[in-house]
Amino acid sequence: MSAPATPKKRTLFYLCLTALLLFFAALFLSDPVRYAGSVSKGISLWAASVLPAVFPFLFLTALITGLPTFAAFSRKLSAPMGKLFRLSGAGGGAALLAALSGYPVGARTVYALSSSGRLGKGEEFRLACLATTSGPIFLVGTVGGMMYENAAAGWVMLVSHLAAVWLVCFCMRFGGKRPSAPPALAVQNDNLLHDSLYGAVISVLCVGGFIALFSCLGQMLGDLGLFSFPLFGKYTEGVLKGLLEMTGGCAILSAEKTPLSCAIACALVTFGGMCVLCQQAAFLTRAGVKMLPFVLVKFLQAVVAFFLCWGLFALTGCV
Numbered sequence: 001m002s003a004p005a006t007p008k009k010r011t012l013f014y015l016c017l018t019a020l021l022l023f024f025a026a027l028f029l030s031d032p033v034r035y036a037g038s039v040s041k042g043i044s045l046w047a048a049s050v051l052p053a054v055f056p057f058l059f060l061t062a063l064i065t066g067l068p069t070f071a072a073f074s075r076k077l078s079a080p081m082g083k084l085f086r087l088s089g090a091g092g093g094a095a096l097l098a099a100l101s102g103y104p105v106g107a108r109t110v111y112a113l114s115s116s117g118r119l120g121k122g123e124e125f126r127l128a129c130l131a132t133t134s135g136p137i138f139l140v141g142t143v144g145g146m147m148y149e150n151a152a153a154g155w156v157m158l159v160s161h162l163a164a165v166w167l168v169c170f171c172m173r174f175g176g177k178r179p180s181a182p183p184a185l186a187v188q189n190d191n192l193l194h195d196s197l198y199g200a201v202i203s204v205l206c207v208g209g210f211i212a213l214f215s216c217l218g219q220m221l222g223d224l225g226l227f228s229f230p231l232f233g234k235y236t237e238g239v240l241k242g243l244l245e246m247t248g249g250c251a252i253l254s255a256e257k258t259p260l261s262c263a264i265a266c267a268l269v270t271f272g273g274m275c276v277l278c279q280q281a282a283f284l285t286r287a288g289v290k291m292l293p294f295v296l297v298k299f300l301q302a303v304v305a306f307f308l309c310w311g312l313f314a315l316t317g318c319v
Contacts, residue, residue, distance in 0.1 A: 042215025
């Protein structure tokens, strides 16, 4: 067990963090027109692409999880989800909704179930690792169909992505403490429609804020030359920008329509990038999920997704 950080180390950490934030503030002020433009681009991306696709799912999943039918459906899932992932039926329902909807619906659903007492003690972390997935709209429609101009490639990436997430989470069932069974609570919400809509609006606004912020940060890091290091050959810019914001990284990688490019894009989507991880952290930390172990699991899932995707493309030859 590691020793807690000393006050001196904490003070040094906050001093370094403050200096870094002041540096970026000064960089923004050095060319406010340029960097305000990058914020505007991020907001435009959110308004044109993310808001129409994500907002309906945020509202619908919030509404579905508050209905008695979700509780009934969850009871049907209790046995298979318990055997496969050591999760409750409610957790299984959340994972299925996340697989259909994509980021950040899963993280918000984990928080909603946790805050309403429908998850067992210790279940939040396992469910967070399983339910934070992308969906077919993004991987098949946006990455495969629009970026790589090949919907079949998008389906290969989607299968690889989900298989990697589920495989790693299946292996996790053999370690750690067994989560306690969730209490049998009746779902009661006299104002479900309002609460679902309000929560969806706040959540999608937070997502837009993160996208705008990371759009500006990516512009700053690019101006500092941090994306020009030849670490991954011709894929360097796509990888490094994708680790910051995965949609932009996938768009850059799609210029090279090769199996390796698709496998890297699949890994980036599985990991999520810093922008998606921050979106998820806004919900998961409130559910008691520790982010460092969560990020390590997502990285492992990304590695598995890379090799699965590369192997499937070698077998199918659809790129």
